[in-house]
Amino acid sequence: MTLLIKKTFLFSLWYWVVWGGSSVLYAEQPVLRHVLGIYDSQVDRQRIIPLKEPPGEHNSIEGIPNPIQANLAMVLNHLGYMVEALDIRNDPLPLPEVMERYALIITWFPEGATLPQPESFVEWLETQVQQGRKYLSIGPTGLDWGNRPNRLELKKRLYRTIDIDYGSDYQSQTNRIRLVSKEASMVEFEHRLTLPLPWYDLYRPLNPQVRSYLTVRDQVRSNSESVMVSIGPKGGMIAPGYALFRETKPPFRRKWRVDPFRFLRTLLHPQHPIPDVTTSQGKRLFYAHIDGDGFRNESELEFNKLSSEIILERIIRHYPQIPLGVSVIVGDIASQWLGETRHQKIARDIFAQPNVEAATHTYTHPYQWQRWDRTAAYSPIGMARYEREIDESIHWINENLLPKGKQVKLVYWSGDTTPPEEVLRRTEALGVDHLNGGDAKKDNQFPSYTSVSPLMRPVGKRWQIFTSASNENLYTQLWTANFHGFRNVIQTFENTERPIRVLPVNVYYHFYIGDKVAAFESLRQVYEWVLKQDLKMIYPSEYVRWVRGFIATQIIQIAPQTYQIRNRGGLNTLRLDMGEVDLTRSEGVLHAHRINQKWYLDLDPRVLEPLVVLKNVR
Numbered sequence: 001m002t003l004l005i006k007k008t009f010l011f012s013l014w015y016w017v018v019w020g021g022s023s024v025l026y027a028e029q030p031v032l033r034h035v036l037g038i039y040d041s042q043v044d045r046q047r048i049i050p051l052k053e054p055p056g057e058h059n060s061i062e063g064i065p066n067p068i069q070a071n072l073a074m075v076l077n078h079l080g081y082m083v084e085a086l087d088i089r090n091d092p093l094p095l096p097e098v099m100e101r102y103a104l105i106i107t108w109f110p111e112g113a114t115l116p117q118p119e120s121f122v123e124w125l126e127t128q129v130q131q132g133r134k135y136l137s138i139g140p141t142g143l144d145w146g147n148r149p150n151r152l153e154l155k156k157r158l159y160r161t162i163d164i165d166y167g168s169d170y171q172s173q174t175n176r177i178r179l180v181s182k183e184a185s186m187v188e189f190e191h192r193l194t195l196p197l198p199w200y201d202l203y204r205p206l207n208p209q210v211r212s213y214l215t216v217r218d219q220v221r222s223n224s225e226s227v228m229v230s231i232g233p234k235g236g237m238i239a240p241g242y243a244l245f246r247e248t249k250p251p252f253r254r255k256w257r258v259d260p261f262r263f264l265r266t267l268l269h270p271q272h273p274i275p276d277v278t279t280s281q282g283k284r285l286f287y288a289h290i291d292g293d294g295f296r297n298e299s300e301l302e303f304n305k306l307s308s309e310i311i312l313e314r315i316i317r318h319y320p321q322i323p324l325g326v327s328v329i330v331g332d333i334a335s336q337w338l339g340e341t342r343h344q345k346i347a348r349d350i351f352a353q354p355n356v357e358a359a360t361h362t363y364t365h366p367y368q369w370q371r372w373d374r375t376a377a378y379s380p381i382g383m384a385r386y387e388r389e390i391d392e393s394i395h396w397i398n399e400n401l402l403p404k405g406k407q408v409k410l411v412y413w414s415g416d417t418t419p420p421e422e423v424l425r426r427t428e429a430l431g432v433d434h435l436n437g438g439d440a441k442k443d444n445q446f447p448s449y450t451s452v453s454p455l456m457r458p459v460g461k462r463w464q465i466f467t468s469a470s471n472e473n474l475y476t477q478l479w480t481a482n483f484h485g486f487r488n489v490i491q492t493f494e495n496t497e498r499p500i501r502v503l504p505v506n507v508y509y510h511f512y513i514g515d516k517v518a519a520f521e522s523l524r525q526v527y528e529w530v531l532k533q534d535l536k537m538i539y540p541s542e543y544v545r546w547v548r549g550f551i552a553t554q555i556i557q558i559a560p561q562t563y564q565i566r567n568r569g570g571l572n573t574l575r576l577d578m579g580e581v582d583l584t585r586s587e588g589v590l591h592a593h594r595i596n597q598k599w600y601l602d603l604d605p606r607v608l609e610p611l612v613v614l615k616n617v618r
Contacts, residue, residue, distance in 0.1 A: 026558060026559045026560070028556050028557070028558055029556070029557040029558075030554060030555070030556050030557075031270075031272045031554075031555040031556070031557060031563070032101060032102060032103035033080055033081050033082060033103070033553075033555070034081065034082050034084055034101045034102050034103065035076055035081050035082065035083045035084070035102060035103060035104045035105075035106060036083075036084055036086055036094070036099075036102045036104070036105045036106070037066070037068035037069065037072070037073070037083045037084065037085050037086065037106045037108075038068075038086045038088050038105065038106065038107045038108075039066040039067070039068055039069075039085060039086070039087060039088065039108065039109070040087070040088050040089055040109050040110070040113045040142065041087040041088075041089045041090060042089050042113070066085060067108045067110075067138075067139075068083060068085070068106055068108050069083065069085060069454070069457060070450070071243075071244065071254070071256075071260070071450050072106065072108075072260060072264075073454035073457075074449065074452050074453060074454040074455075074502065075260040075261055075264055075449070076264060076454075077454045077455045077456075077550075078261070078500070078502050079261075079264055079265060079268065079270055079274060079577075080270060080272075080274035080275055081103065081104075081268070082456075082463075082551060083106075083454070083458070084102075084458050085458050088115060088116065088121070088142070089116060093120070093121065093124045096127075096131075099128060099131075099133065102133055103133065103134065103268060104133065104134045104135070104136060104235075104267070104268060105125070105128060105133055105134070105135045105136070106135075106136045106138065107135075107136075107137055107138070107141065107142070108138040108139050108243075109139060109140045109141065109142045110139070110140065111139075111140055111144075111240070112140075112144075113140060113142045113144075114142060114143075114144075115142035115143060118142070118143055118151070118154050119150075119154065121142075122143075122154045122157050122158050125158060125161055126157065126161055129161040129162070129234055129235065134234060134235040134236075134267065134268070135161055135162055135234065135235035135236075136235055136236045136237070136238075136267065137158070137159070137162065137235070137236075137237045137238070138237075138238045138243050139238070139239075139240045139241075139243060140240050141155060141158055141159075143155040143158065152168055155168075159203065159237070160206065161234060161235070162210075162232055162234045162235035162236065162237060163205060163206045163207035163209075163210050163232045163233070163234055164203050164204070164205060164206065164210070164227070164230065164232075164237055165202075165203070165204045165205070165206050166201065166202070166203060167201065167202030167203075167204070168201060168202075169201060169202045169224070172199050173218070174196035174197060174198065174199055175195075175196050176218050176219050176220050176221075177195075177196065177197040177198075177199075177200065177216050177217070177218060177219075178195075178197075178216065178217060178218075178219045179193065179197070179214075179215075179216055180215040180216055180217050180225055181212070181214070181215045182213065182214045182215070183213045183214070185259065185262070186213040186214075186229065186258060186259050186262060186263065187213050187214045187228075187229055187242070187257055187258055187259075188257065189256045189257065189258060189259035189260070190245075190255040190256045190257070190447075190448050190449070191245040191255040191256070191257055193214075193257065197216060198239075198240065198241025198242060199240075199241065200216060200226050200228060200239055200240075200241075201226065201239070202224070202226045203226050203227045203228070203230070203237065203239060204225075204226065204227060205227060205230065205232070207232055207233070209232055209233050210227075210230050210231070210232035210233075211230060211231050211232065212227040212229070212230050213229040213230065213231070213258075214227070214228040214229040214242065215227050215228065216228055226239075227239075228242045229242055229258060229263075231263070231266050231267050235267070236263065236267045238258055238263075242257055242258065243256070243257060243258055244256060244257060244450065245257055251445075251446075253446060253448065253450075253451075254448060254450040254451075255447075255448045255450065256448060256449060256450060260449065261500065265577065270577065270578075271561075271578050271579065271614075271617050272555050272557065272563055273555065273563055273565070273574035273575070273576060273601065273612050273614075274574060274575045274576070274577060275549070275550045275553045275555075275568065275571055275573075275574060275575075276550075276571075276573045276574060276575040276600065277455065277504070277543070277546045277547055277549075277550050277571065277573075278501050278502065278503060278504050278573075279501065279536075279573050279575070279593075279595070279600045280536040280538075280572065280573055280602075281536060281591070281593075281602055282591070282593035282595065282600060282602070283534055283535055283536035284497065284501065284504060284505060284533070284534070284535050284536065285504035285505070285535070285536050285538060285543065285546070286504060286505040286506075286507075286530065286533075286535035286536065286537045286538070287323070287325070287468075287504065287505075287506055287507075287537070287538050287539060287540045287542070287543045288322060288323070288324045288325065288506070288507040288508070288540075289324065289325035289326070289327070289359065289412065289435065289467075289506075289507075289508055289540045290311070290324065290325065290326045290327060290508075290509060290510065290511060291327055291361050291412055291414070291436075291471065291508075291509070291510045291511075292326075292327045292328040292329040292332060292360075292361035292365075292412075292510075292511060293329065293361070293365070293377075293510040293511060293512055294307050294308075294510050294511040294512025294513075294514070294515060295307070295308045295328060295329070295332050295333060295343065295346075295347070295511045296308070296332060296333070296338070296339070296343055297511070297512050297514075297515050298515075299514050299515055300515060300516050300517055301314075301514065301516075301517055301520055306343075306346065306514075307511045307512055307513070307514030307515050308343075308346050308347070308350070308511050308514070309346055309514075310514035310520065311350075311511055311513075311514045312346065312349060312350050312353075314514075314520070314524075315523065315527070316350060316353050316355065316356060317353065319355075319527055319531075320353075320354070320355050321355070321537075322355060322527070322530070322531075322537060323355050323356075323357070323537050323538065323539045324355055324356050324357070324539075325356075325357050325358075325359050325409070325410065325412075325435075325539055325540035325541065326350055326351065326356050326357070326358065326359065327358075327359035327360055327361035327410075327412045328347050328360070328361060328397065328401070329361045329362060329363070329364070329365045329377065329378065329414075330360070330362070330363040330364075330392070330393045330396050330397065331363055331364045331365065331377070331378030331379065332365075332377075332378060333347055334396065334400075337378055338378060344400065344401065347401045348401050348402075348403075351401050351402050351403065351406060352403050357406070357409050357539045357540070357541060358397060358398075358401070358402055358406055358407065358408045358409060359408060359409060359410040359411065359412050359435075359540070360390075360393040360394055360397050360408050360410075360411055360412070361411075361412045361414055362389040362390070362393050362411070362413075362414050363378075363379075363388045363389050363392055363393040363396075364376040364377060364378045364379035364388070364389065365377035365378060365414045365415065366379075366389060366414055366415050367414070367415035367416065368415055368416050368418075369413070369415065369416065369417075369418050369419045369420060369423065370416075370418055370420060376414075376415075377414075386422065386423055386426055387426075389423075390411060390423065390426050390427050390430070390432075391426070391430065393411075394408045394411075394430060394432060408432060409432065409433070409539070409540075409541040410432065410433050410434055410435050410540055410541055410544065411427050411432060411433075411434040411435075412434070412435055412436045413434060413435070413436035413437060413464075414436075417436045417437035417438075418437070419434075419459070419464065420459065420460075421459045421460030421461070421462055424459055424460075424462045424464060425462065428462070433465070433541065433544045433545075433548070434464065434465065434544075435465050435466075435467060435540055435543075435544055436466075436467055437453075437457070437464055437466045437467065438453030438454070438466025438467050438468070439453060439467070439469075439470040439471075439474055440452045440453040440466075440467070440468055440469050440470060440492065440496070440503060441469075441470050441474075441492050442491070442492050442495040442496055443488050443489075443491035443492050443495065444488070444491060445488075447495075449502075452496060452502060452503065453466050453467075454466065455547050455550065456547060456551070463547075463551055465544050465547050465548075467506055467508050468503040468504050468505070468506035468508075468543075469489055469492055469493070469503070469505070469506040469507070469508055470489065470492070470508070471486075471508040471509050471510060472485070472486035472489075472509045472510065472513050472519065472522070472523070473510065475488055475489065476519070479512065483516045483518040483519040483522075484518040484519065484521065484522045485522065486509065486513065486519065486522040486523060486526065487522040487525045487526060489507075489526060490525075490526060490529050493505050493529075498596065499596060500596060501595060501596055501598075504543065505530065505533070505535060506543075507526055507527070507530065509523060542570065545569060545570035545571075546570055546571050548569050548570065549568045549569030549570045549571025550571055552567045552568065552569050553565060553566070553567060553568040553569075553571060554566040554567050558611075561579070561613060561614040561615065561617055562611065562612070562613045562614070563611070563612045563613075563614075564609055564610070564611055564612075565588075565603070565609060565610045565611075565612060566608075566609050568603070571603075572602065572603045572605055573600055573601065573602065573603065574600070574601040574603065574612065575598055575599065575600050575601070576598060576599040576600075576601065576614065577598055578614075578617050578618065579614045579615060579616045579617030579618070580592070580599060580614065580615055580616050581599060581601055581612060581613070581614060581615075582613040582614065582615045585613040586610070586611055586612050586613045587607065587610060587611040588603055588604045588606075588607030588609070588610030588611060589601050589602070589603060589604070589610055589612060590602040590603065590604050
């Protein structure tokens with residue numbers, strides 16, 4: 001009998017003797033942390049640069065995003081879940097043994113979407129709910145095209161899985177729709193419900209345990225009351241038009257009508273400890289990194305100085321207490337491309353600093369990772385190769401720029417930051433991880449959690465780790481105006497701390513922020529703000545390891561209110577949204593900190609499989 005099995009057996013026996021447990025030993029129950037998000041790729045267009053448009057960074061055209069990844073993944077990450085994507089257009093429905101890992105199935109289709117095989121999907125969904133998985137329907141179901149009898153019956157069957165009776169009684173005269181009841185804290189989160197209300201069909205609970213948070217009616221027609229937002233034992237529903245408010249004029253911002261944090265917490269009711277990547281030892285995490293763009297630019301701050309020299313002298317050396325990840329673009333400084341001896345010397349000086357870890361921003365800086373017929377920053381059409389962008393850039397930096405004992409730790413993705421799975425696989429096979437993408441914002445211009453990116457995105461069977469904030473390029477209209485704009489990132493830092501701590505602080509910028517006086521001053525203001533906060537400062541590679549730990553962590557319930565934490569990697573913080581930790585009965589839990597009405601637990605890095613015992617869980 002292994003030590004772990006002995007330990008689990010003895011704890012279960014102890015629980016039975018001391019705490020009046022069942023005479024049958026408690027069976028281990030893994031906490032299901034995966035969510036299946038089903039979307040339609042027919043309306044999830046890749047961002048494509050038209051051939052007539054000159055290439056540039058972040059200037060690709062936004063397609064219609066997968067709304068689950070765009071809006072819900074961040075909230076689910078905060079609750080400890082990972083969202084895996086299934087393309088209903090091209091991917092087969094998972095087999096029963098695959099579905100055992102999922103706690104929840106979500107569908108969120110756009111208006112006019114039609115499922116390619118509706119009968120098979122509804123049958124599959126019925127089976128999944130019967131087997132205990134919850135289902136959340138947001139917006140249209142993909143069964144709305146036409147009103148043929150079989151479509152109507154399929155739609156009725158779909159909603160019956162979550163104890164909702166669907167009636168095809170379309171209420172289109174929105175000027176007649178009135179509120180019957182609402183729970184404002186649930187359905188007026190970021191935007192108030194105002195007349196006229198969206199159109200609706202009839203949705204009525206079949207189970208008294210289904211709770212309505214919003215009910216409407218047609219003020220002219222009798223028997224027209226309909227539930228628009230509800231949660232029941234088998235799942236939940238948000239009717240079309242009631243999840244988000246969308247602006248009709250640029251910049252077409254989205255805001256939540258429904259409180260997604262409360263809604264998903266009520267639906268999933270996670271009583272277990274939650275892996276957390278925002279906090280360490282009670283302090284909010286901080287990391288900073290620089291993309292290599294603008295390394296050779298002439299700076300306005302000082303005559304005959306490059307922007308990279310300004311950053312070295314006035315940031316890296318001036319703030320030695322702040323760890324920093326720095327990347328370069330090989331084609332920008334290699335002698336056989338555009339670089340000179342001067343540029344290489346500056347890079348060596350930067351990487352020699354004790355507070356700097358090394359990264360690569362690729363070899364030629366591709367603008368679009370999904371299309372190799374586009375020009376990269378330092379490569380003509382048709383010249384981009386994955387081997388060069390990843391393998392050769394890492395090798396060149398290691399061999400030519402880094403002091404003894406340092407190696408490239410990360411790849412910082414360039415351009416549209418959408419590398420395919422093949423590129424992620426190649427990078428990870430070299431023992432190097434990666435970062436970039438996401439561009440989180442929550443400021444006065446984008447005051448919604450819909451603009452806060454999740455921790456990561458699924459790419460095939462791999463995960464691309466996102467940054468935790470936007471860089472200055474997106475605050476300066478793609479480096480064309482408002483060069484002081486990066487100071488507004490502080491609003492995002494503050495708004496993602498209170499009332500909910502959802503992200504670490506991430507100061508992310510390019511070397512070209514040293515080009516202009518206003519831009520550099522904004523960076524200095526951000527650094528000074530950082531130094532006034534009580535932050536736990538880490539390198540970007542450490543943050544990536546925390547997120548990898550978040551992904552790998554297994555939470556095993558071995559007795560009531562008792563959990564064993566396994567395979568957590570570099571992650572050393574858990575959060576409790578319900579209850580408190582019993583420190584006297586737990587093992588490997590050092591301290592508990594109360595922050596924003598939540599408990600954050602410090603795990604002992606020396607204990608591989610901590611035991612967390614909770615109390616006062618309601």
